[in-house]
Amino acid sequence: MPKPRPQPRPGDEQSPREDAGHSGEELPVAGPPAASPPQALSMNEQQQITDDISKLTIVHEIALNSDFKLQAASFSPKSLENRVKEILHKAFWDSLEEQLSASPPDYTRAIQLLQEIKEALLSLLLPQHNQLRSQIDEALDMELIRQEAEHGALDIHGLTVYVLGTMARLCAPIRDEEVRGLQSLTDPAQLLREIFRVLGLMKMDMLNFTIQSLRTHLQDHTVQYERKKFQELLDKLPNSLDRTREWLCKAAAEVSVSSSQLPPHPAASGSPAAHSPGAVSSSTTVPNLTSVLNRGYMNLLCWEPGQKEYPETLFMDQARLQEVQAQVNQLTIIAAVLLVTSGMCGSTLCGSPGYEEALEDISNQVLQEVSRTLSHLGYAAFTTDKCASLKGQIKSIADKGNAVQHVVAQRIHSFLSLFISPDGQKSQKDFPKGLDPIQEELLEVGRRFGSVIHHNRQVFGPYYSEILKKMLLPDAEPDSDVGMDSF
Incomplete structure (x- = not known):
């Protein structure tokens, strides 16, 4: 038999949010030297250079753009990338719905999602949130969840109620309405999908809050960082000046x-x-x-x-x-x-x-x-x-x-x-x-x-x-x- 599940503490679902972050004469001038023939780069080298440029660009934007914010990746609605993404997402969520509708229910994908939801919630915590971290670990004990699933006693509804209460405590004010809207969903597959989506937005909010909070500190170090990364690029791409x-x-x-x-x-x-x-x-x-x-x-x-x-x-x-x-x-x-x-x-x-x-x-x-x-x-x-x-x-x-x-x-x-x-x-x-x-x-x-x-x-x-x-x-x-x- 699975061990008893700890009951949520009073007020967990609707407790006040904690300190989560939210949001004349000429002179001889030497002409530029002739460039050497470019050397072929491997796919791994090209990918590494692309990653380095991406990191360098982000740090540069943070230093110069006071309104800089990370944005979720998006594709044109008619693009191949967007079509592939839609197909894969639909396949996953359709599979989840089939599993949960089976008799008896198959919780394989649901457990995977709950694990990712737990990790997402923990990533939103600040260092001082020790008590809430312990509560999340206890309420979303993955070993206990697996045991309950094996014995057909997994309470998806109870878990999602706890998750929504925790999200309400941690989300930025701009997400309040979206989190409240999730409470009206009754289909477990749809609810898990929307929880996953809103948590993605909350993680982006936290990243942008962290960037704003650390901007002064980052600006003190960005010059050295940019110069270091740029030198690494020069080492890989000679004659690139x-x-x-x-x-x-x-x-x-x-x-x-x-x-x-x-x-x-x-x-x-x-x-x-x-x-x-x-x-x-x-x-x-x-x-x-x-x-x-x-x-x-x-x-x-x-x-x-x-x-x-x-x-x-x-x-x-x-x-x-x-x-x-x-x-x-x-x-x-x-x-x-x-x-x-x-x-x-x-x-x-x-x-x-x-x-x-x-x-x-x-x-x-x-x-x-x-x-x-x-x-x-x-x-x-x-x-x-x-x-x-x-x-x-x-x-x-x-x-x-x-x-x-x-x-x-x-x-x-x-x-x-x-x-x-x-x-x-x-x-x-x-x-x-x-x-x-x-x-x-x-x-x-x-x-x-x-x-x-x-x-x-x-x-x-x-x-x-x-x-x-x-x-x-x-x-x-x-x-x-x-x-x-x-x-």
Whole structure:
């Protein structure tokens, strides 16, 4: 006979939740070395590299994205992966239902599920939850459950009642309604399936709570971790910094032309030096290495998508930096429109209550013309979102050759360059002339840009230092810091 089952303690099912967590002169610049032929990697090596990149990306996102949250894996409803998953899941749960409906019931799969449910509940506990841990171990004693199943005395309903009570104590407030909804299910197979699903959500909630709780601690160690993992990738993938060398080589060529041009204007990329990384001259002037790196960072705001690959050391931030680039372009157009309007209308008019209405009329007129042209050419009309985005932008200002846009872009880039300098915070009080209407937006873009660059500099500074010294100071001693200031 099975040993007596310990009865749940009073209040276990509906007790208050415990402390669960919830939620001028040119210089000789060496061109990038030719890459060696890629070596074939085994499937295991490829999988290991993929896993390393995944871990590195997660840690990087935690460090830079304060809203970062892990999400359950999902597939497109029509994808092969989703179809396979649905078939396998249906087969499993159909089998469970058949087993529980048999006479006598077969509890094989139910016991497997109860074991996983127990492990899931235990994984949700915090270190101080010693008493609750003991209660779960006692109430979900797997050896006792197997004995009861063998003797046909297993009480699935009683076990699920205890599980639901424990889930109610541990779940985040956002899951309260879902947990309560489970109590109305009477079919044991369906109930176990839904318990399993909600527990998965609760585990994700706990992981995200842990990430938020440990964010400060993680940020103290993420630089060393990212650098270590990146070095492990380099060890497995030789010559995998070629794009980074090309990016820095281009920046060095630009700085060698005129060290006084900081930051570069987008049009500067049309200069011969900008398109000739690795150009050699007879000058022996060596630019400050930090200036070269800063120029490279500012060039990211003028990146031409689709024409060249992002540096390997910035690949994880490509989407984030391209979003900053798009915002800078939008702010340049908006500021240029406001500057032109202010110059033509005068400051008195621009400061009057009717100024915003006048700008609204201008944007509406532009939108009407664009809509008419789209219709004439047979293109689909703009969506509501596109119309809202277009309003306030004047087509002529968007021309890169426009003098006003050129001045505005220079001022914006000069201001943003302060955010990647060690003493930039002290200088941000000197806001560029004529950009007051976009001050709040520009400050936010600057902070985002500076945050990404500051972290990148911390992680990859040693790599940049080594590449630049080999490129610009080929005769320097290996450990020399000639021409180098702090990255």
